[in-house]
Amino acid sequence: MSDTFERETLGFQTEVKQLLQLMIRSLYSNKEIFLRELISNASDAADKLRFEALASPELLEDDPDLRINITFNAKDKTLAVADNGIGMSRDELIANLGTIARSGTAEFLEKMSGDEKHDASLIGQFGVGFYSAFIVADKVEVETRRAGLTADQGVRWTSAGEGEFTVESAEIENRGTTVTLHLKDSETEFLESFRLESLIRKYSDHIGFSVLLKNAEEDKEEAKTVNSATALWTRSRSDISDDEYKEFYKYLSHDFVDPLGWSHNRVEGKREYVSLLFIPGTAPFDLWNREAPKGLKLYVQRVFIMDDAENFLPLYLRFIKGVVDSADLPLNVSREILQHSPHLDAMRSALTRRALDMLRGMAKDSADNYAKFWQECGQTLKEGVVEDQENRDKLMSLLRFTTTHSESDKQDQSLQDYLSRAVDGQDKIYYLLSDSLATAKSSPHLEQLQAKGLEVLLLHDRIDPWMVDHFGEFEGKSFQDVGRGQLALPEGDGEMTQEAMNDENKPLLKKIKRILKDRVEAVNVSQRLVDSPACVVTTEQDLTPQLRRMLEASGQQLPESKPILEINIEHPLVTRLSAETNDKRFGDLSNIVLDHALLAEGAQLENPADYVQRMNRYLLDIEAG
Numbered sequence: 001m002s003d004t005f006e007r008e009t010l011g012f013q014t015e016v017k018q019l020l021q022l023m024i025r026s027l028y029s030n031k032e033i034f035l036r037e038l039i040s041n042a043s044d045a046a047d048k049l050r051f052e053a054l055a056s057p058e059l060l061e062d063d064p065d066l067r068i069n070i071t072f073n074a075k076d077k078t079l080a081v082a083d084n085g086i087g088m089s090r091d092e093l094i095a096n097l098g099t100i101a102r103s104g105t106a107e108f109l110e111k112m113s114g115d116e117k118h119d120a121s122l123i124g125q126f127g128v129g130f131y132s133a134f135i136v137a138d139k140v141e142v143e144t145r146r147a148g149l150t151a152d153q154g155v156r157w158t159s160a161g162e163g164e165f166t167v168e169s170a171e172i173e174n175r176g177t178t179v180t181l182h183l184k185d186s187e188t189e190f191l192e193s194f195r196l197e198s199l200i201r202k203y204s205d206h207i208g209f210s211v212l213l214k215n216a217e218e219d220k221e222e223a224k225t226v227n228s229a230t231a232l233w234t235r236s237r238s239d240i241s242d243d244e245y246k247e248f249y250k251y252l253s254h255d256f257v258d259p260l261g262w263s264h265n266r267v268e269g270k271r272e273y274v275s276l277l278f279i280p281g282t283a284p285f286d287l288w289n290r291e292a293p294k295g296l297k298l299y300v301q302r303v304f305i306m307d308d309a310e311n312f313l314p315l316y317l318r319f320i321k322g323v324v325d326s327a328d329l330p331l332n333v334s335r336e337i338l339q340h341s342p343h344l345d346a347m348r349s350a351l352t353r354r355a356l357d358m359l360r361g362m363a364k365d366s367a368d369n370y371a372k373f374w375q376e377c378g379q380t381l382k383e384g385v386v387e388d389q390e391n392r393d394k395l396m397s398l399l400r401f402t403t404t405h406s407e408s409d410k411q412d413q414s415l416q417d418y419l420s421r422a423v424d425g426q427d428k429i430y431y432l433l434s435d436s437l438a439t440a441k442s443s444p445h446l447e448q449l450q451a452k453g454l455e456v457l458l459l460h461d462r463i464d465p466w467m468v469d470h471f472g473e474f475e476g477k478s479f480q481d482v483g484r485g486q487l488a489l490p491e492g493d494g495e496m497t498q499e500a501m502n503d504e505n506k507p508l509l510k511k512i513k514r515i516l517k518d519r520v521e522a523v524n525v526s527q528r529l530v531d532s533p534a535c536v537v538t539t540e541q542d543l544t545p546q547l548r549r550m551l552e553a554s555g556q557q558l559p560e561s562k563p564i565l566e567i568n569i570e571h572p573l574v575t576r577l578s579a580e581t582n583d584k585r586f587g588d589l590s591n592i593v594l595d596h597a598l599l600a601e602g603a604q605l606e607n608p609a610d611y612v613q614r615m616n617r618y619l620l621d622i623e624a625g
């Protein structure tokens with residue numbers, strides 16, 4: 001049955017239109033990458049056919065030698081990239097080259113600013129693709145026939161990259177896809193054999209298929225094989241240059257920013273596999289979309305099996321790109337089989353270790369690169385502290401923080417750095433949780449610690465309240481939340497205990513507690529404060545206020561809990577409170593002291609109008625005497 005159809009003109013999805021304009025504008029200085037993208041797609045198509053042919057060998061027809069042919073014609077100003085891979089049906093063609101199926105694309109495009117440099121780096125996170133052809137071409141033609149369909153079921157797609165494309169039936173003899181670029185007048189450099197040859201070698205030397213180049217005007221000339229056609233990861237490490245690794249990463253990830261590091265390993269013995277893992281230079285745009293495809297590219301004995309094989313690395317390492325090529329897994333391995341494979345667990349923990357070692361090596365040898373990495377993807381390692389008990393120590397030493405010692409707002413201090421500055425007798429690592437760095441930096445909770453020269457980690461990322469619950473110990477030191485419970489600081493000479501100080505001020509504490517009984521659990525004399533009159537702290541058993549606020553914002557009902565109010569007995573405002581004989585003023589001032597302590601900690605007052613009234617009343621009252 002033949003299912004030819006009329007020529008149809010269709011509109012690109014809005015996102016495609018935006019992406020096209022953006023690419024042309026912001027990637028012009030990197031324009032030659034279009035060739036890498038087309039070669040990458042062609043090689044993927046060959047990989048996919050080889051995989052499908054494992055179950056259906058007839059798909060290979062009488063043409064089993066998978067390869068990529070690149071032809072240029074200076075007279076017609078055309079450059080064609082042809083593969084004999086899987087090809088596309090009409091519906092696949094319309095879906096693949098008319099829409100962008102990735103979720104989050106619209107939000108991604110909204111972030112574009114119009115500034116070339118900024119946008120170019122964002123596109124790096126998104127991954128450029130087929131549409132980059134329009135950087136150099138004013139018309140692109142795709143002719144394709146899916147493996148298994150007949151010649152008259154071929155399809156031709158044409159577009160000038162301006163909002164619409166046409167599709168029509170076409171008689172296509174050869175299986176696979178040919179992408180023909182009608183180059184803009186300014187792009188004749190891509191019609192020079194020497195230039196093309198060096199570009200193609202750069203972009204394809206590491207893929208496992210031959211790439212041939214031919215000048216269409218020279219009838220007699222044989223197509224010339226340009227690349228070495230050996231998959232990069234199968235070669236020995238010592239034969240591969242840094243540039244080759246970088247190119248391979250870009251080919252794999254569609255990124256055009258260099259990776260920050262890589263780790264290439266061959267495992268032999270009980271299990272045999274090769275892995276090549278990369279740390280990207282920019283976080284992928286959908287890093288925070290937990291549904292987005294992620295994982296390694298899986299090969300079995302050099303045959304491509306699947307993209308985004310998620311099971312080889314834990315979710316918190318989802319920023320890692322790479323390849324794993326197993327000698328033991330069956331060629332017909334599916335995602336389901338993979339999940340239950342006895343090989344998987346061992347490979348997963350070995351690859352996780354490798355990835356963490358690679359990060360550790362980078363932190364040690366190239367602090368600048370590690371800082372870049374931390375800024376882009378560091379937050380995901382915090383998920384690891386929560387999720388991966390086994391590697392917790394390694395992960396903790398990879399964390400970076402802003403501390404009271406930091407000179408900038410950057411998260412640039414490690415726990416090792418922190419401990420190297422610990423004071424004599426300090427057996428704790430102190431941290432403060434807060435909703436923002438600004439609130440943290442001016443928190444009253446820090447005062448006494450800073451006066452004693454004790455450094456505090458300032459934690460203000462969304463995941464931090466969860467992470468701290470999994471901190472355990474680090475190098476034998478436990479962690480102490482400076483906003484919670486009793487604060488045990490290294491004892492100074494002649495300092496009094498909390499109990500003794502409370503005892504000394506019992507009448508005042510009792511009087512305040514009576515006023516604030518519905519709002520606080522207890523009132524204590526504080527050992528944390530120097531400059532502020534009061535602060536609120538959480539009991540050991542309670543949720544931190546940050547976690548409580550987040551859970552409440554997500555709609556959870558939580559049992560009511562009251563903070564402890566701590567007062568600075570030496571502060572003039574507290575002295576005034578203590579000397580206050582007018583009950584009404586005492587009541588107002590006690591409430592105001594608590595309100596201010598809550599505000600300083602980033603909380604919202606339950607009843608702001610009450611506060612304002614109290615404050616006004618109090619101010620007028622003291623003025624009146």
Ligand code: ADP
Nearest residue numbers: 041042045083087088096097129130131177254
């Ligand atoms: P990506 O390759 O990142 O998925 P592209 O925009 O480059 O994005 O391509 C979109 C899709 O079009 C590909 O995922 C693939 O399904 C299809 N495609 C592109 N080029 C080819 C080709 N030469 N052969 C078969 N399918 C292709």
